[in-house]
Amino acid sequence: SSRASAVLSALDIPTTPVELDGVYDGTWKGSGDFIESICPATGEILARVKTASPQELHHAIDRTREAYLAIRTMPAPRRGEIIRQIREALFAKREQLGALVSLEMGKIRTEGVGEVQEFVDICDYAVGLSRMMNGRVVASERPGHSILEVPNPLGVVAVLSAFNFPVAVYGWNLSVSLAAGNATLWKPSPTTPLCSIAVTKIISSVLEKNGLPGAVAGLVTGGKDVGEAVVQSKDVDMVSFTGSEHVGRIVGKAVQARFGKALLELGGNNAAIIMPDADLPLAVPAVFFGAVGTAGQRCTSTRRLYLHSSIAPDFISRLQKLYASVAPGDPLDSATLLGPVHTAAALRIHEEAIEDAKASGGEVLTGGTPFAASDLSSHLRGGFFARPTIVRPGTSSVQHPAWSTERFAPVLRVAEFSDLSEAIAWNNGVPQGLSSSLWTRDMRNVGKWIGAEGSDAGIVNVNVGTSGAEIGAAFGGNKSTGWGRESGGDAWKQYCRWSACTINFSDAAPLAQGVSFPA
Ligand code: NAD
Numbered sequence: 001s002s003r004a005s006a007v008l009s010a011l012d013i014p015t016t017p018v019e020l021d022g023v024y025d026g027t028w029k030g031s032g033d034f035i036e037s038i039c040p041a042t043g044e045i046l047a048r049v050k051t052a053s054p055q056e057l058h059h060a061i062d063r064t065r066e067a068y069l070a071i072r073t074m075p076a077p078r079r080g081e082i083i084r085q086i087r088e089a090l091f092a093k094r095e096q097l098g099a100l101v102s103l104e105m106g107k108i109r110t111e112g113v114g115e116v117q118e119f120v121d122i123c124d125y126a127v128g129l130s131r132m133m134n135g136r137v138v139a140s141e142r143p144g145h146s147i148l149e150v151p152n153p154l155g156v157v158a159v160l161s162a163f164n165f166p167v168a169v170y171g172w173n174l175s176v177s178l179a180a181g182n183a184t185l186w187k188p189s190p191t192t193p194l195c196s197i198a199v200t201k202i203i204s205s206v207l208e209k210n211g212l213p214g215a216v217a218g219l220v221t222g223g224k225d226v227g228e229a230v231v232q233s234k235d236v237d238m239v240s241f242t243g244s245e246h247v248g249r250i251v252g253k254a255v256q257a258r259f260g261k262a263l264l265e266l267g268g269n270n271a272a273i274i275m276p277d278a279d280l281p282l283a284v285p286a287v288f289f290g291a292v293g294t295a296g297q298r299c300t301s302t303r304r305l306y307l308h309s310s311i312a313p314d315f316i317s318r319l320q321k322l323y324a325s326v327a328p329g330d331p332l333d334s335a336t337l338l339g340p341v342h343t344a345a346a347l348r349i350h351e352e353a354i355e356d357a358k359a360s361g362g363e364v365l366t367g368g369t370p371f372a373a374s375d376l377s378s379h380l381r382g383g384f385f386a387r388p389t390i391v392r393p394g395t396s397s398v399q400h401p402a403w404s405t406e407r408f409a410p411v412l413r414v415a416e417f418s419d420l421s422e423a424i425a426w427n428n429g430v431p432q433g434l435s436s437s438l439w440t441r442d443m444r445n446v447g448k449w450i451g452a453e454g455s456d457a458g459i460v461n462v463n464v465g466t467s468g469a470e471i472g473a474a475f476g477g478n479k480s481t482g483w484g485r486e487s488g489g490d491a492w493k494q495y496c497r498w499s500a501c502t503i504n505f506s507d508a509a510p511l512a513q514g515v516s517f518p519a
Helices: 002-009 054-071 076-092 094-105 109-129 168-179 193-209 224-232 245-257 280-296 312-325 344-359 420-428 443-450 491-495
Strands: 019-021 034-038 045-050 136-138 145-153 156-160 183-187 217-220 238-242 261-265 270-274 302-308 363-366 389-392 411-417 435-439 459-462 496-504
Touching: 002 045, 002 094, 019 193, 034 193, 045 193, 054 156, 054 183, 054 217, 054 224, 076 094, 076 109, 076 168, 076 193, 094 109, 094 193, 109 168, 156 168, 156 224, 168 183, 168 193, 168 238, 168 491, 183 224, 193 217, 224 238, 224 245, 238 245, 245 261, 270 280, 270 420, 280 302, 280 312, 280 411, 280 435, 302 312, 302 420, 312 363, 312 389, 312 411, 344 363, 344 389, 344 411, 411 420, 420 443, 435 443, 443 459, 491 496
Parallel strands: 019 045, 156 183, 156 238, 183 217, 238 261, 270 302, 270 435, 302 411, 389 411, 435 459
Antiparallel strands: 034 045, 136 145, 145 496, 363 389
């Protein structure tokens, strides 16, 4: 369609119908199976992409290792300068790339552009990091000895990413990993190949300009088979995986079996807790954005809402008004707040989430039915639009699937509580531990929430919704979310090979702990 070709041609991607190379290791190629990029808003095929054959994949891993050998001795601030240039190149295409995210993933335009901005931000962060990845000097118990903790580059880092952040998750990994001196091989989601091709083209042009091997930031598109082969390769030092708990469990075990390093960023089942003293004009829109934004397809989307019984009826009726105001539209249209879910399969997941609640004896408070054709403008009728829904499960048992599962769709589950301890127990009672949010003005609640008796999630917010994190803090979750940390904070330390180096500059060679072993 002309709608799609306008977005694609702005990024020099040949317009449909076309077959594109989906592998880059210094040169573009692809002779494996085809995958199709489908526009979630219209259902049209945007392009067919040639994935990596097994041989091309092994070749790409070899090229990535060679690229690592080339880059590991480059001073870190010089690598930072490359990252700065990548930042500039991405920023120059921010709007165009953001539109491609909307076209191919389905999120609305401001979120598509925001995702590219996140990549820009983490590049800025990594440029600074390139002068700050410091080891330390440790006090030795032996005279004339120094102990250093030294970070060195790790090697080949494979990034396996999910469909819902087809640009930013790679950005978090690439920028920090490159600052640390590694070469990266990206295996993106098979449903967002165009985003990965466009990003890789932008980055490879910077690498080329600097005379660096393209395989410093290589790409292998493909499905499960390509993912499995990357994960099992002994030549991949670290696998940074973002995706579902189901696949993360398989990936984590496979990497562990060969004693590789794994960084897992898995599913969330995030709760917002609203106390009686909460500022409702702030809390209601935050829950609305958390549950309906990105059509409920953020790992940090609000999936559970725990309302204090004294404000519950008021809160629900305010929320219902906002739900009634949101209409599905073209994500490329800047007025749209609700785009499609990503695939036809996601529509089924949406139905399952509603069925879970009904099976528990629950009720639908808002939504619950599919959109009618007449709700959608004519060019969107082949798209995958799910009506945002609020349910009240018939049980508050966090073990029931109506509460315990992540259903990646815009379905919000609601229950009422009477005191904060009960709500925290529910918050913590599910397998996942990604994001959480408490709304209160009472300092006593805040102290409890962020302390030892509080939320067990990796992200613990107060008067801030569950979704939409900044890059400065380490991002990630606990328990079945995988314990991974990416982006800011100390996350960079995982991308390094650390050594404890004891140096003796004395004329004796004493043993540690005063051990005597005369020879
Ligand atoms: P998914 O698990 O289906 O796929 C993720 C990646 O794994 C894809 O690249 C896929 O091709 C690959 N893959 C599939 N099977 C594989 C196998 N056996 N071995 C190796 N790789 C394999 O996830 P998805 O549906 O694309 O994304 C949605 C999920 O991602 C949600 O659960 C969401 O919460 C999660 N997510 C988490 C975070 C986070 O930071 N915690 C961020 C974004 C998304």
